[in-house]
Amino acid sequence: MKDCIYLDNNATTQVDPAVIEAMLPYLTTYFGNPSSMHTFGGQVGRAVKQARLQVASLLGAEDSEIVFTSCGTEGDNAAIRAALTAQPNKRHIITTVVEHPAVLNLCKRLEKEGYSVTYLSVDDQGLIDLHELEAALTGNTAVVSVMYANNETGVIFPIEEIGRIVKEKGAIFHVDAVQAVGKVPLNMKTSTIDMLTLSGHKIHAPKGIGALYVRRGVRFRPFMIGGHQERGRRGGTENVPGIVALGKAAELAEAHLAEIEQEKRLRDRLEKGILSRIPNTVVNGHPTKRLPNTTNIGFKYIEGEAILLSLNQFGICASSGSACTSGSLEPSHVLRALGLPYSVLHGSIRFSLSRYTTEAEIDRVLEVMPQVVERLRAMSPFNSD
């Protein structure tokens, strides 16, 4: 991996060595069950508590508002199910067409279970229409689930504006912030958000750990039912090494927020470099309301998988669509929702940076990219259009 230029950080990130160092003692020496009497000197319980404080700090939340989960998908499932179970009389859900499958596929299942779901559409820049939201909201709406930032385009929704509208109607407001955490500053103290999902492996913690923020006072029912762990909000023996890792990763992410402009500068360098060097390229999604680390670029007349494989030959890792849907051959539901022309739809590539990305790496991509595109276009029947 050392030789790989990794620009697929929205799919998953490299675990920070300091995170591994922090978690290792809890994989080896302090392996105890935090719910057990014998406490290994209380070490395990204290470590979990510290991690909870670290995650809370990143979100501007209280530690008692953090529930550890196994991943972002669990957080999304838990939040939406909790909102529905806690308000059995409300049978309506609002979400958007560009959500992650963790929300979208859950909503499809919920429709089968008898709930009605409104899927808000997006415009060609990936933004929703707040009037459409207002019109959809009723007293019957149990929960509005909207992502903070899109994983494919990086487009950021106006979360607090949305939240104010949602709260007026008394619905619970859930935000899938898996892609936003660590990339934009968050402060739950001044936010309208009731519940917020995050996932460890997107912020340099390992896979298998995540967290759900649940605002104090918001009615909650556990999704994963079992023992009294997480104050009765999530059953199952606590993943102590994962929790400690997430705590450390949150601390590092908070520190990194101060230098996020540097990451944005590199992203802009990449984006402008590609647009200026390669004709028939476009940026997908809103030009400025976007995560600082993500750019999704359409290379007209050629196909995404071919581009990715060519980039792989040069040791460059990027992606088309989300990792999740890349098993399927369908073009991404997000790009389709933007109503992109077919010529762009099939040839779009997401580059997503991290704090490890260097200027030299970006320059290498800028060097390679034109040849890759040229070669494929030379083969394409649409090239001469």
Added chain:
Amino acid sequence: MKDCIYLDNNATTQVDPAVIEAMLPYLTTYFGNPSSMHTFGGQVGRAVKQARLQVASLLGAEDSEIVFTSCGTEGDNAAIRAALTAQPNKRHIITTVVEHPAVLNLCKRLEKEGYSVTYLSVDDQGLIDLHELEAALTGNTAVVSVMYANNETGVIFPIEEIGRIVKEKGAIFHVDAVQAVGKVPLNMKTSTIDMLTLSGHKIHAPKGIGALYVRRGVRFRPFMIGGHQERGRRGGTENVPGIVALGKAAELAEAHLAEIEQEKRLRDRLEKGILSRIPNTVVNGHPTKRLPNTTNIGFKYIEGEAILLSLNQFGICASSGSACTSGSLEPSHVLRALGLPYSVLHGSIRFSLSRYTTEAEIDRVLEVMPQVVERLRAMSPFNSD
């Protein structure tokens, strides 16, 4: 921890160093998302596949029948929910009064959701009455969920006898084998079990990973809804290091099954030693239908927590009740279900061994135990009774 005599392996186990070694490369070098295109040379996908084969081998199953989960609690929730969702017309569940909270508390929630639940009782040795099961089963029974072995007493249910009865009535048969896996040989090929839950941290893998066996052909609906991971049976980015760890742990557990008699010999030495040295002690649960590593002993007239804390002073870790419920002050629901006299109920201690337990450790416990009990009994108002 090196100096601690750890006899609480039913709560959680030490991670095997070989397991940590196996997983480390997937925490560091091979951090990629297995669903991504760029494959780190296919290394990540291959590792997940191998782990699936290792877990399948331990269970005598096919690799396609293994779904990775985050813990035992998730496996139990997923199995029971799947059975209900796949058979929407059946509204009845059968389980036992001695299940883990992951099953019991879920069933209590399901009652609120409109399902009816039969909780089979147990006799004073912890065994159910098969006639009671037969009488409870109807065409309306969607799922029967019974644990393979009890976490507190180690009592083993006659799973295949139960399974034959269940299958006659066409219900789905789920078995929580979290405590049985790695301690008794399992072979799904010749079994009546439809779904089986296991948890990594009980077999020397880390916390945060588990698996659910789902027999080919059994109708399944995902509990954790999201991307198409695990062939659509469990959404969420795969916990690759955890999966690799579980695979290695399964391989080691399978090898250890050949030496399980040695573990049983140590357990018997401990049990007999305590019974013969300390008056007014009894073994809780069936004398022989029990896991080879577990003994639950009642020390009359003294209280469990006081015993545990005294043992801690000598560097011995055991437990009373399950770790899960030890946060509460109620005596264990399992021991109460056995109908033990109060004098035993409050003074019962579980010792659970592992392949790391040595004869010297057992002998040390036998040396310490009499003083501990004597000291507390000298304080007890019931002592002279």
Added chain:
Amino acid sequence: MWDYTEKVMEYFQNPRNQGTITDTTEGEKVVTGEVGSIACGDALRLHLKIDEATQTITDARFQTFGCASAIASSEALTELLKGKKVEEAMQLTNRQIAEYLGGLPEEKMHCSVMGQEALEAAIYTYKGIPIETHEEDDGRLVCSCFGISEPRIRRIIL
């Protein structure tokens, strides 16, 4: 799991006042007060030696069946009682017992309540006042240790 103070652990490990009182001389009276049962999982039998002329508790001992904090609370109770006048002892609260121990986990506060109740029982016996028995029939038991109801806990703790 429980965050016990060093003092709780020390009193649990090395209680000095466990046992009964057998030796008495002229002018001294020995009384006992008992709460809890084996069914509840905790029980405390408190023994007091009272100098009748001065109304002073000259010795206090306990027999306890219960968790570490029950044992430590019993030890603390007997420590606190020694040398006190009966009327002073009547003022002792479970809070003072817990404070003497440097605090108890919230879930374990009721273990100190047991001390206060045993003391009450012993002094009532000394004064010849009949003791009301707590029937476990009110259905709202908070602590299975002994039959105290939620209102009573409120009164004692708050």
